[in-house]
Amino acid sequence: MNGIHDMGGMHGFGPIELEANEPVFHETWEGRVYGISRAMTRPDGFNGDLGRYTREIMPPDLYLRSSYYERWLWGFEWALLHFGSMTLDELKAGEGSKAASPRNDALTADQVSATISHKMPSDRAIDTKAGYAVGDRVRAKNLNPSHHTRLPRYARGKTGTVRLHHGAHVLPDSHAQGQGENPEHLYTVAFTAKELWGEDASPRDLVMLDLWESYLEPV
Amino acid sequence: MADHHHHQHLPSDPALRVKALETVLTEKGLIDPAAIDAAIDAYEHKVGPHRGARVVARAWSDQDFKRRLLEDATRACDEMGSVGAQGSHIVAVENGPKIHNLVVCTLCSCYPWPLLGLPPAWYKSFAYRSRAVIEPRSVLAEFGLELDDDVEIQVWDSTAEIRYLVIPQRPEGTDGLEPDALAALVTRDSMIGTGRALQPEAKP
Numbered sequence: 001m002n003g004i005h006d007m008g009g010m011h012g013f014g015p016i017e018l019e020a021n022e023p024v025f026h027e028t029w030e031g032r033v034y035g036i037s038r039a040m041t042r043p044d045g046f047n048g049d050l051g052r053y054t055r056e057i058m059p060p061d062l063y064l065r066s067s068y069y070e071r072w073l074w075g076f077e078w079a080l081l082h083f084g085s086m087t088l089d090e091l092k093a094g095e096g097s098k099a100a101s102p103r104n105d106a107l108t109a110d111q112v113s114a115t116i117s118h119k120m121p122s123d124r125a126i127d128t129k130a131g132y133a134v135g136d137r138v139r140a141k142n143l144n145p146s147h148h149t150r151l152p153r154y155a156r157g158k159t160g161t162v163r164l165h166h167g168a169h170v171l172p173d174s175h176a177q178g179q180g181e182n183p184e185h186l187y188t189v190a191f192t193a194k195e196l197w198g199e200d201a202s203p204r205d206l207v208m209l210d211l212w213e214s215y216l217e218p219v
Numbered sequence: 220m221a222d223h224h225h226h227q228h229l230p231s232d233p234a235l236r237v238k239a240l241e242t243v244l245t246e247k248g249l250i251d252p253a254a255i256d257a258a259i260d261a262y263e264h265k266v267g268p269h270r271g272a273r274v275v276a277r278a279w280s281d282q283d284f285k286r287r288l289l290e291d292a293t294r295a296c297d298e299m300g301s302v303g304a305q306g307s308h309i310v311a312v313e314n315g316p317k318i319h320n321l322v323v324c325t326l327c328s329c330y331p332w333p334l335l336g337l338p339p340a341w342y343k344s345f346a347y348r349s350r351a352v353i354e355p356r357s358v359l360a361e362f363g364l365e366l367d368d369d370v371e372i373q374v375w376d377s378t379a380e381i382r383y384l385v386i387p388q389r390p391e392g393t394d395g396l397e398p399d400a401l402a403a404l405v406t407r408d409s410m411i412g413t414g415r416a417l418q419p420e421a422k423p
Binding site: 032086 | 223224225226228229233234237239240241242243244246247248249251253254255256257258259261263265266300302303304306307308310323325327328333337339341343344345346347349350351352353355356358361362368369370371372373374375376377378380381
């Protein structure tokens with residue numbers, strides 16, 4: 001979706017604020033949000049791609065004035081309400097309905113370290129042959145889906161060169177919509193800064209993006 | 220079914236909202252608060268840039284490992300126990316005298332957690348996400364890195380589940396240093412591409 005999250009190339013956000021000896025979490029509640037993301041039993045249909053999408057559908061003015069973990073919090077609230085894990089009345093009251101019988105299969109503290117080192121590969125074996133090879137010239141299609149995608153606006157319609165081929169990976173556009181993994185070949189495509197940003201850009205610099213087969217067309 | 224304005228019915232203070240969310244999840248048996256504590260502890264105390272630094276220091280001292288790292292970083296990092304959540308597919312990119320790599324995620328905040336821990340606030344900031352791809356040289360200058368015009372910058376925008384690790388240039392005057400001493404020179408920022416490895420004398 002053409003959302004506010006798609007920020008590559010925007011102007012106006014000012015200098016980068018650096019903080020020496022930065023803590024991992026600035027506020028106690030930020031750690032709780034992060035810990036909830038790692039420890040909660042996710043509703044069926046919730047996956048990492050959908051998690052990103054939940055933050056993209058925040059109203060753009062709210063996105064801009066929210067801190068990083070406020071955006072995560074908003075996304076979890078949205079997803080848990082959307083999938084019916086809880087009701088807005090329960091969230092407002094800060095207590096669950098007494099009638100429901102609780103589950104007993106939540107992740108325990110001693111299982112957490114295993115989840116941290118647990119790989120969740122997104123590559124999949126598929127029968128379809130790769131349409132492109134390293135060195136091929138390709139163009140990113142001018143796609144403007146209203147749903148989740150990982151093709152940023154700044155690369156659409158631009159021509160680049162395939163730098164790496166990663167095999168086939170789960171397609172986020174499909175996965176985030178609950179339409180299955182639909183894996184496609186994934187490539188790192190190198191675009192010159194001049195192709196992306198015009199004549200005033202550095203003649204040497206490149207920007208690499210990881211792009212799925214259906215984002216690309218041959219040149 | 221949720222609309223996109225549920226927040227209007229909830230407190231604006233995120234601390235209160237998280238408390239409510241955690242309480243409801245706990246009452247429904249969807250979370251164990253002790254597991255939240257364990258996840259916080261892991262990323263505050265166990266998973267951090269020292270892991271990536273060990274990988275880089277080994278690459279500096281072991282040419283065979285470096286070759287394996289550049290060929291298949293996922294497998295090479297797996298050898299060192301440094302893969303996992305948000306780091307299931309890793310690609311290592313090497314800086315040199317005429318090439319400088321810089322990693323960003325313009326769309327969200329993708330970052331190699333098993334190698335570097337959780338990202339600093341600046342990496343997740345709107346300023347870094349918006350500017351790194353269009354004006355990497357002025358971004359690097361704000362980090363104190365002035366690159367000559369003949370250095371090629373390669374910016375890696377992490378749009379998939381591939382996570383990028385920059386191998387910074389090995390500083391001069393580090394011949395003969397053991398991997399542990401080398402690892403102490405490898406900063407978090409040098410593995411993102413917004414810094415260089417420390418000089419041995421500049422080591423804090």
